[in-house]
Amino acid sequence: MRPSSFQANQQGPQQAAPIIKLQDIQFQYPGAENMALHNIQLTVQPGEFIAIAGTNGSGKSTLCKCLNGLIPNYYVGDLDGSIEVAGLIAAEETVSSLSRKVAYVFQDFENQLVRPTVYDEACFAPLNYGFSDYRERGLRALSMLGIDHLKDQWIWQLSGGQKHLTALAGALSLDPEIIIIDEPVAQLDPFHARLIYDKLKLLNEKHGKTIIVIEHHTEFIADYCNRVVLMDSGTIRWVKPVHEALSAVDELAELHILPPQVTLAVCTLEAASGKAKSEDSSPYPITIDEAAPYFEKMLKSSITLSDVPTDKPISNNELIKQPLITFANVSYSYKTIARTMHPVIRNMSISFYEGDRIALVGNNGAGKSTLLKLLSGIRRPTEGLLTVCGHITKQSSPELLSDFVSYIYQNPEEMFIEDSVRKDVEYFLKARGIADYHPFVDEILERLRLTALQDRDGRLLSGGQQRRATLAIGLAMRPTVMLLDEPTASLDAASRREMTEMLAQLQDHVKSTIIATHDMQLVAEWANRVIVMHDGCVALDTDERSLFSHVAILKQAGLIAPQIALLSQRLGFEPPCLSVNEFTARLIRNINPSNPFEQEEITVGSN
Structure with missing residues (x-):
């Protein structure tokens, strides 16, 4: 049995007047054969932290561009349906008026950097909206993201990740109600990726900001989000609490979306034992903190180095x-x-x-x-x-x-x-x-x-x-x-x-x-x-x-x-595992050495 504690904290904020409401949304780009968005129905409550998931081309970015007026005011096309954002009827607003309520950081974020220095960029939006404290707003946004030391740097001197942080600072400086980030960690090192999400969590929990991320990395979704919107071919397939969403392993695999590695590991082990997940069973663990107790119960003795080849191969320097x-x-x-x-x-x-x-x-x-x-x-x-x-x-x-x-x-x-x-x-x-x-x-x-x-x-x-x-x-x-x-x-x-x-x-x-x-x-x-x-x-x-x-x-x-390497380290595996299949193979050998693990028979999805 998996621990039932995984069911906790699945519900989002208490019901209130929605901050986003989409009804019967249809959108088609000029010259396109198919609808980019079809029959979209979505309600978002204030203070939610939502992930929009789906394969490339499923309509995630198109959906979000409807929320700040870029569609249809900039990206033209045939748009039908009703869009309400932060108390405003989107059809009656401009990109400018909506952007005070909705901050958007693009996937191609370099295109929204328009000023020569980091400080100028952070101050640009509040300056143009006439805020007298535009300097303080810019500096505060830079400080929140830990890049105030870069304020005098020229944009062209920055690395890709530093530019991404600068674009986010420019969006934060307006103090918006809703923050949308398209692929927030795509070009960031793991530390700064975690930093971005920690800052978004702070904005969400302390300041009540509604956060929407378009994200492929389900480990971040597991650690930070409370609901998941799954898109498929321009439609919303479902909206679920995060534990329920990431436990739908087979359905995610059908759409080529990988659940967190620890979730795959549990699913793989249950498949190996012949268990089938029923609809009323508790969700799978989706974080390291949830997965560790599950696997600790399975271990009957320590994992040894003999589980993995330890002979270091001859280096290329010796061969060539x-x-x-x-x-x-x-x-x-x-x-x-x-x-x-x-x-x-x-x-x-x-x-x-x-x-x-x-x-x-x-x-x-x-x-x-x-x-x-x-x-x-x-x-x-x-x-x-x-x-x-x-x-x-x-x-x-x-x-x-x-x-x-x-x-x-x-x-x-x-x-x-x-x-x-x-x-x-x-x-x-x-x-x-x-x-x-x-x-x-x-x-x-x-x-x-x-x-x-x-x-x-x-x-x-x-x-x-x-x-x-x-x-x-x-x-x-x-x-x-x-x-x-x-x-x-x-x-x-x-x-x-x-x-x-x-x-x-x-x-x-x-x-x-x-x-x-x-x-x-x-x-x-x-x-x-x-x-x-x-x-x-x-x-x-x-x-x-x-x-x-x-x-x-x-x-x-x-x-x-x-994630799987961190989990194996926490469980005492030495050296740590590098893939889900390696982790489950070593675990099964440790629990039952007489029954070798046949990787091909029980692999679920991909590592």
């Missing part, structure tokens, strides 16, 4: 004498507006080898993206020597290095320069004058399931489709080294699983793959080497299993282990 990439005392700095030099990479010496699957991790601003740009030749070291595939980057043009290195940008749209996916994939081959490339392009498009999309403009594809298209562009360059910046950012579970599988397939085509990521689950499941960066330096160079034992370095770099 010649590295593909060598940093020798490399530093990179840029000149600020004040004509001072700002260091980003500091005296780095490290080598990368064939067979490396490297994850660059660290807090926002640690230098991960800059490191990738140095490798691609987009940036050149200000000091030291960087050698890539036998070429000194200071003496080589980016065009020359592109024969060996493919760089996939953090923002997929920056990779599209033609009006179709096929033309974008062909672009490099045509520019290099390679003959008879069409069969090769056909093969890449087929491998990445892009054949049906090859005539579409890449900028108009969904997030997951864009990621696949950019990977095809990179593979068409036949690189020796593949570089990817945040390859799983903003992807739903299905698209993220596809990306992980595609990264695994790269071994057949490239000699080394290097990704910069905040996705610690991706690190645990894919990488065989992890470089932890902090303040422009290498703080740790280790393997994926040893990574999570370096507690002090993880804390310094703003990193938090995946």
Whole structure:
């Protein structure tokens, strides 16, 4: 039996006049064949903390843009139905008047940053609304998010995560009743992701703000939200309390949404024992605090190291004498507006080898993206020597290095320069004058399931489709080294699983793959080497299993282990587990060593 305490705190705030009420909403974009929103009915009470979940393209962002007037005043189309927000009839209001009630932070948040410095951006909205205390409002918003030390920084100097925090500060400065954030943690390191949600929780519980997040990461939904709105193909499939919502494992799996890892672990173990979850049974645990007592009751003896292979493989350094990439005392700095030099990479010496699957991790601003740009030749070291595939980057043009290195940008749209996916994939081959490339392009498009999309403009594809298209562009360059910046950012579970599988397939085509990521689950499941960066330096160079034992370095770099690794550490597993399947396998072996765990028979969903 699962503990019944999981049923507590499922109900939202007491019923009152709704702060949001949508009735019979229909919306269709110009030229679209299908409705983007269809028969939407939704009521939100003041002070709720709601997550909107669903796959890419299910209508989540479109729904939220109806709440602040962007639809239909900016994004035109056919809108029908009744929308009431904070006592206002949306059809009678403007984007300007609604934005005083509803703050919105976009998924593509960089497009809403309009001022030169962080402080200017935070003050911009209250200044334009005529608030005499606009300076104090801006500073207070920056302080709430812990970025007041960045107030004099130029926007263009910031990392992606720092820009995201700045956009949120600009929204908070108006003191809105409703705060909507589209993918709040997509480009943040785990520490700042948790910080964002802690601040949203404070705004919700202390100041009574109504919070709506569009979120793919169900662990955050479990820890912070009280209700979940599940969208599917432009409709609301259901609205449920968070425990009930995240316990609907089979239904979520049908829509390619992954419940929290601890929930999957319980579900997997019950499937292994032949139990079937009935409709009247208590919800599954969805947080570590809830899951730990459940698993502690199952343990009859301590988990030992014998459950996991402990022989450390021979390193690439021992197998291959010649590295593909060598940093020798490399530093990179840029000149600020004040004509001072700002260091980003500091005296780095490290080598990368064939067979490396490297994850660059660290807090926002640690230098991960800059490191990738140095490798691609987009940036050149200000000091030291960087050698890539036998070429000194200071003496080589980016065009020359592109024969060996493919760089996939953090923002997929920056990779599209033609009006179709096929033309974008062909672009490099045509520019290099390679003959008879069409069969090769056909093969890449087929491998990445892009054949049906090859005539579409890449900028108009969904997030997951864009990621696949950019990977095809990179593979068409036949690189020796593949570089990817945040390859799983903003992807739903299905698209993220596809990306992980595609990264695994790269071994057949490239000699080394290097990704910069905040996705610690991706690190645990894919990488065989992890470089932890902090303040422009290498703080740790280790393997994926040893990574999570370096507690002090993880804390310094703003990193938090995946939920299943944290749970296994809490239960005394040493070393910690890196996936749900590994966790359940070790647990069953510990409980009943004579009955080996058959992973393929009981796997539910994905890790």
